[in-house]
Amino acid sequence: MSQIELYSVSKIYTLEDIEIRAVEEVSLKIEKGEFISIVGHSGSGKTTLLSIIGGILHPTSGTVLFEGTDIYSLNEDSLSEYRAEKIGYIFQFASLLPVLTAKENLLLPTIFSKDKRANSEKKAEEYLDMVGLKEKINAYPSQLSGGQQRRIAIARALMNDPEVILADEPTGDLDEETEAEVMDFLKRINRERGITFILVTHSSELAKDATRRIRMTQGKIIEM
């Protein structure tokens, strides 16, 4: 049994009687500890597929299994628990809550997971140190650069010790140097902790670092 299994997954949007097939009949198996990159042009369905795997978007059809459990057969609360405990999500946009400090943003996921509250304060400080932002512990997102915000978002994704990290263009708005730093950090986490990484990117350069590369176009996987 693979860690993640997708069977004939489709996501169809209907806009004014026009069907848009964002993801079409995708079947995929991902093993624990893999570092997968999903590449493709804008609108190819990469983010939609990532969202479906992450349990934040119901597919129109198909099955998504996580360690053998069909996540979309779960009730809403159980699906939230899946997101809170199994998945760490790094969004392609600034995703920190503006009213919270860097540390509080890191603590946010722990509020939603009873099991992960122990030592969360200490852990948040450690992660901030790990991403090189310990001195920004009480800074608000508006006081941080885009790169710093991104690093905090990455640290937040790790807070609940997820089994899978879904990273959607995690280096999208970073300069080359910071991009390299972030990618090194992600690879290190993957290597040291055995966390599965699924990285969505439009950059073939970044995708090279992955152990497996998936190319999508028009909602379909065309290369694996």
Added chain:
Amino acid sequence: MSFSLFSVALKNLKRKSFRTGILILSIGLLVSILVFGSSFILSVNVSIKRASERLGADLLVVPVGAADFAEEVLLETKAKTFYMDKSIIERVKNIEGIEKVTYQTYLTTIFGLCCDIPAAKVVAFNQDTDFIVKPWLKKAIGRKLKKNEAIAGYEAYENFDLLDVERSVLFNIEFDIVGVLEKTGTGLDNALLISDENMDEIISRSGVTVKPNQISLIFTKVKEGYDPYEVGRRVENEIIEVDVIARSDMGKNIISTLKDINNVFLITIILASLLSTFLAWTIFSAIVNERFREVGIMKAIGAKGSHIVTMFIIEVFVLGLLGSLVGIVLGTYMSLTLSKIFTLLRDVSATLTLLERVEIGLFGLLVGTGICVVGALSSIIRIKGLEPLTALKEV
């Protein structure tokens, strides 16, 4: 304080402090109207009820057509005079069901005629039969009043500037002011009380309208087992010169005029509540709309629908609570100070107990918070059910 949904909610409220302030103020104003209105209505109602109970009489026998005057004298601070023949006492006493009777005569001093006291209510009562003043008198001086002695009602003492005055002239006769009654919560608080032994001299030495052998009002106690209403009807049937007021009917005239005031308050409160609910709805719609992405992020990283609802409900409750507290303070202050500009409240001896004020405050708190919850509910339900990615994209 450890980091929790409560911390997030408070930080969210601080983010838009002006908007938060407006909503708190709006709820505060509504609750203040509610507290002030409730205090006003309750003060009058409670005061009348207490006064009629404290008088301790089951039936009041008054001259025909003088029932309203009697209520004004006994329940309010007004000075009125009305008289009937003293012989009616014996006729009342002989009616079946009457246990005991006593009477009072009401006089009004005339400012400038005889003394330094402005027009004041003077109550002459019979000390041998009295059961109305006796308990208060006993507490105050522990003995009966002698001839040419007067005792001041609790408020009369201050209102008529009797502080440090040992003697005063009433109806061209010198009276010793021998003490002050405790607060009775009745019209006696604004009166000077004298024994009816003084009546003959008052009538002969001043220009009062009362004639010898006239009295104002008869208080009666009904024998156990008799229905006061039934006995009252019997009195009215047998003595056509009188009207009878049962204790439970006392103040009905005042209360009926209160109904209109009640309705004005009610309509004002309903309109203010609707306005506040609408305001809360508008503000929370805006709050929810501008936080779609944040809620989407929270849900994507594991927040359940219940977490989102809890966070918003905390915000709503904090707003409602703060607004209500502002309103309770403001409304109570208004009821304690502004109420004196209302004749009705000035005329009754209206003082609410702490418990009654707490009850009104809790009612205000409930309404203020309830309005916030009702106003915010539809927006909260709307965002609770959204799929994370849909919320993230609804910007």
